[in-house]
Amino acid sequence: MKVKDNILVVDDDQDFLDIIRQILEKKGFKVSTVPSGEEALALLKEHFFNVSILDISLPDIDGTDLLSQIIELHPEIIAIMLTGHSSVKNAVQSLNRGAFSYLEKPLDLENLLSIINRGLEKQQLVFENRELISELERLNRITNTLLSVAQAVAQSLDLQKIIDSALEKVAECTGLEAIFIYLRDKDKLKFRGHHGLSPRAATNMPQELDTTSGIFSNLLEQSGPIIIKDLLKANEPELTFLKNVSYRSFAGVPLTILGENIGVLGIATDFTQSFSPNNLELLTGIGREIAIAVRNAQLYEDASSARALRELDVMRTEFLANVSHELRTPLAVIKGSANSLLQQDVIFDEQTRREFLVSIDKDADTLTRLVDDLLMISRLEAKALEVRKKQHKISEVISNIKDRLDKLTVKHHLQINIPDDIPLVKIDEVRIGEVLTNLVENAVKFSDDNTHIYIQAVCKIKKEVIVSVIDEGIGVPLELQQKIFQRFFQGEGRKAGRRKGTGLGLAICQGIIEAHGGKIWVESKPGYGAKFNFSLPVN
Amino acid sequence: MNDKTTILVVDDNQDLLETFAMILKRRGYEVQTACDGLAAVDKFKEQNFDITLMDIVMPEMNGVDAFKKIKEIQPEASIILMTAYSDEELIRTAMDEGVTLIIQKPIRIDMLIKLINETAGNQPILVVDDNSIYETLKSPGMVRK
Numbered sequence: 255m256k257v258k259d260n261i262l263v264v265d266d267d268q269d270f271l272d273i274i275r276q277i278l279e280k281k282g283f284k285v286s287t288v289p290s291g292e293e294a295l296a297l298l299k300e301h302f303f304n305v306s307i308l309d310i311s312l313p314d315i316d317g318t319d320l321l322s323q324i325i326e327l328h329p330e331i332i333a334i335m336l337t338g339h340s341s342v343k344n345a346v347q348s349l350n351r352g353a354f355s356y357l358e359k360p361l362d363l364e365n366l367l368s369i370i371n372r373g374l375e376k377q378q379l380v381f382e383n384r385e386l387i388s389e390l391e392r393l394n395r396i397t398n399t400l401l402s403v404a405q406a407v408a409q410s411l412d413l414q415k416i417i418d419s420a421l422e423k424v425a426e427c428t429g430l431e432a433i434f435i436y437l438r439d440k441d442k443l444k445f446r447g448h449h450g451l452s453p454r455a456a457t458n459m460p461q462e463l464d465t466t467s468g469i470f471s472n473l474l475e476q477s478g479p480i481i482i483k484d485l486l487k488a489n490e491p492e493l494t495f496l497k498n499v500s501y502r503s504f505a506g507v508p509l510t511i512l513g514e515n516i517g518v519l520g521i522a523t524d525f526t527q528s529f530s531p532n533n534l535e536l537l538t539g540i541g542r543e544i545a546i547a548v549r550n551a552q553l554y555e556d557a558s559s560a561r562a563l564r565e566l567d568v569m570r571t572e573f574l575a576n577v578s579h580e581l582r583t584p585l586a587v588i589k590g591s592a593n594s595l596l597q598q599d600v601i602f603d604e605q606t607r608r609e610f611l612v613s614i615d616k617d618a619d620t621l622t623r624l625v626d627d628l629l630m631i632s633r634l635e636a637k638a639l640e641v642r643k644k645q646h647k648i649s650e651v652i653s654n655i656k657d658r659l660d661k662l663t664v665k666h667h668l669q670i671n672i673p674d675d676i677p678l679v680k681i682d683e684v685r686i687g688e689v690l691t692n693l694v695e696n697a698v699k700f701s702d703d704n705t706h707i708y709i710q711a712v713c714k715i716k717k718e719v720i721v722s723v724i725d726e727g728i729g730v731p732l733e734l735q736q737k738i739f740q741r742f743f744q745g746e747g748r749k750a751g752r753r754k755g756t757g758l759g760l761a762i763c764q765g766i767i768e769a770h771g772g773k774i775w776v777e778s779k780p781g782y783g784a785k786f787n788f789s790l791p792v793n
Numbered sequence: 794m795n796d797k798t799t800i801l802v803v804d805d806n807q808d809l810l811e812t813f814a815m816i817l818k819r820r821g822y823e824v825q826t827a828c829d830g831l832a833a834v835d836k837f838k839e840q841n842f843d844i845t846l847m848d849i850v851m852p853e854m855n856g857v858d859a860f861k862k863i864k865e866i867q868p869e870a871s872i873i874l875m876t877a878y879s880d881e882e883l884i885r886t887a888m889d890e891g892v893t894l895i896i897q898k899p900i901r902i903d904m905l906i907k908l909i910n911e912t913a914g915n916q917p918i919l920v921v922d923d924n925s926i927y928e929t930l931k932s933p934g935m936v937r938k
Contacts, residue, residue, distance in 0.1 A: 590811055590812075590815065591815075593808050593811075593812070594808070594811070594812035594815060594816075597808060597809055597812050597899075598899060599806065599809050599877070599898045599899045599900060600809065600812060600899055600900050600902060601899045601900065601901040601902065602902050603901070603902050603903035605903075606816055606902045606903070609816075609819060610815075
């Protein structure tokens with residue numbers, strides 16, 4: 255049987271109260287009676303009554319005023335006014351203030367019951383209406399939430415951004431505080447982000463979850479959410495991190511796309527029993543939106559990592575082609591010269607023999623250098639470059655390689671300007687010498703004969719020494735100023751006939767300088783030369 | 794006309810071709826190579842060479858036959874024939890046809906350079922050498938300008 259309708263009867267006539275209670279209780283109502291307005295209000299503040307029957311003339315309060323206060327407390331209450339002496343004026347006033355009807359004493363019981371029943375019917379309609387409106391509002395809220403989650407997550411193709419903005423939006427739209435996302439990664443679930451979890455829960459939550467058993471694996475296998483109404487009563491070892499920090503209920507929602515669960519959205523609240531079916535419907539929808547965005551981002555990531563791999567592959571292939579060409583060129587000369595010297599049909603004079611031997615020697619040097627470069631690169635790649643640091647003056651490092659630099663710049667004007675007060679730097683003299691040689695070699699390669707090449711050094715706030723190699727050559731366009739330090743990068747626009755390098759020189763320089771804790775960079779305006787700088791920290 | 798003296802080297806030994814090419818280029822000559830007589834004649838159909846250095850014993854067309862063909866195309870061509878054998882009959886034919894010079898393998902590079910310089914400079918060639926081939930060549934009047 256349905257819950258009994260509640261009726262409150264207010265009258266100062268105790269006999270009347272007793273009689274009417276008997277009658278109404280017989281009709282199946284639950285009846286409360288009070289003799290004064292004050293007691294009526296006290297009771298109404300605690301309980302809801304479907305119907306209130308009020309005597310209009312009470313000793314402590316005017317009946318219509320009481321009516322107003324009651325309606326204010328319970329706008330949907332069915333109030334029936336009783337008037338002792340026919341007073342149309344009071345009755346009309348009562349109706350205006352929200353009474354459902356009025357009756358004259360002595361009461362016509364049939365009439366009273368029919369009025370009560372009509373009132374209850376009306377009240378039922380009001381309640382149903384209200385439910386419809388709230389359902390409508392709920393649906394509206396779901397739509398808006400989904401829309402704003404979908405908008406937030408669709409704005410990016412960056413997986414982490416999507417997860418973060420989804421978490422934030424879900425929290426904002428649902429008022430749920432502690433939410434987190436795990437995404438499937440092969441046979442594991444990996445933690446990808448949370449919003450509002452208490453710091454203790456956040457630090458204790460597992461970064462990886464097994465997908466073979468436990469609540470999360472169940473979530474991955476089913477289409478709907480899982481609710482744990484009371485974490486204290488549930489035996490879910492994987493949720494201990496929530497239980498231990500006073501979360502009391504949990505909902506897990508699979509992130510589903512095209513029938514595949516790609517992760518789990520988890521929600522924890524401080525109270526038991528906090529998830530209504532309505533909540534879950536919304537969360538399932540949100541789960542779907544997040545899954546779509548996550549899958550898009552994953553596909554995009556896959557595509558771009560595949561592209562990056564392809565680019566790397568192209569670079570490596572080019573590098574191998576360059577290296578083998580570079581190796582072959584001097585090898586061909588060495589082989590040809592040796593072969594010539596062995597020709598039985600030729601008798602060499604001393605001068606010609608020497609020429610052949612010199613070219614063998616020179617190209618063997620080229621080969622050695624190339625192999626050294628490759629070894630250096632492989633050491634840099636393995637991060638195994640050994641740097642033997644000692645205190646040195648930059649000017650000493652330069653004077654030690656001066657012969658080499660002079661030889662490189664025979665067709666250029668080399669000017670070296672290192673002030674005496676440049677502080678000592680702790681460096682591997684040989685390696686830094688290599689860097690300088692390499693930079694000067696590049697300067698020569700990319701500038702015309704008879705132009706100037708400068709080497710200078712400045713000290714910046716006694717913290718670092720900056721050494722620069724400046725040329726008047728073709729320069730480096732802005733978009734290449736980072737790229738030229740990449741391994742295998744080959745500068746373009748070099749003059750015809752110039753030796754093509756391996757594309758390793760600047761990458762090696764960068765590796766050496768970084769191993770010293772410094773930086774290397776280029777400043778240049780194309781057509782106006784380039785200034786290559788590297789910094790070395792001063793101890 | 795090109796300032797550089799142009800030389801065509803003809804030999805079926807590829808390594809030797811490259812060796813000569815390397816040496817002569819270093820001396821400032823413009824050098825082309827051909828691997829047999831036929832290829833040499835084809836080269837002459839495209840351009841003239843100041844000096845031709847040609848092996849006698851080659852497949853397809855031997856040096857003497859090629860020499861004759863070349864003379865038809867470019868009568869003033871200076872042609873130096875090289876041979877590893879003292880095939881007197883062949884040498885005699887070549888001399889009769891007006892070959893500039895015949896030298897014997899193995900070739901002494903310094904001598905070759907000197908001969909080329911003299912040929913290029915249109916100087917009379919004086920061969921002073923202890924190598925017997927030159928004696929052979931000289932004695933019956935086989936070397937002539």
